[in-house]
Amino acid sequence: MKKMVERLRKKGITLTPQRMAIVEYMLNSMGHPTVDDIYDEIKKRYPTMSKATVYSTLKLLSDIGEIQELSIRKRGKACFDPIPHLHHHFLCKNCGKVINVELNCPGDCPILAAEEIDGNSIEEIQAYMYGLCSNCRD
Ligand SMILES: [Zn+2]
Ligand SMILES: [Zn+2]
Structure with a gap:
């Protein structure tokens, strides 16, 4: 702060x-x-x-x-x-909560394994995942 x-x-x-x-x-x-x-x-x-x-x-x-x-x-x-660095997010379609997903990019990222798509080099990926959060699944 x-x-x-x-x-x-x-x-x-x-x-x-x-x-x-x-x-x-x-x-x-x-x-x-x-x-x-x-x-x-x-x-x-x-x-x-x-x-x-x-x-x-x-x-x-x-x-x-x-x-x-x-x-x-x-x-x-x-x-x-409030976190300015790159990370992924999960949005719950039921309650609308947005949760941080801590995957290391590029380390753990399966998409980034490509590094290049159609001649364009990939430097970062910000993924948004949608589904039901652990609370709403119950
Ligand atoms: Zn939820
Ligand atoms: Zn976040």
Whole structure:
């Protein structure tokens, strides 16, 4: 948390209390929250917070590589990931939970064994898997 705040300050980003609250929420969230998830939580403490502020702060953080926006859709909405490095995701089609899948790429990755497809060299793969999570299977 402290390190990220230091990095943001070094990059000349002004951390208003509202922005700080968003950064804090992201760093403590193990799930992959959507703008709505974050907004609903933070407006309890900052009633003047707008969804636009949440979105622009997330956009800023992902532009500088501190977090990433996933292209997987959680209940139809974009979700954000506090882990900026490449990893795979599993989306539960029943409860909508997005779970990290820790496979080493390229090490464990069967697709990357190809290294090249039709003359195009592959440098990274981000996989999205869909199915039922362990809770929903019961
Ligand atoms: Zn589930
Ligand atoms: Zn993730």
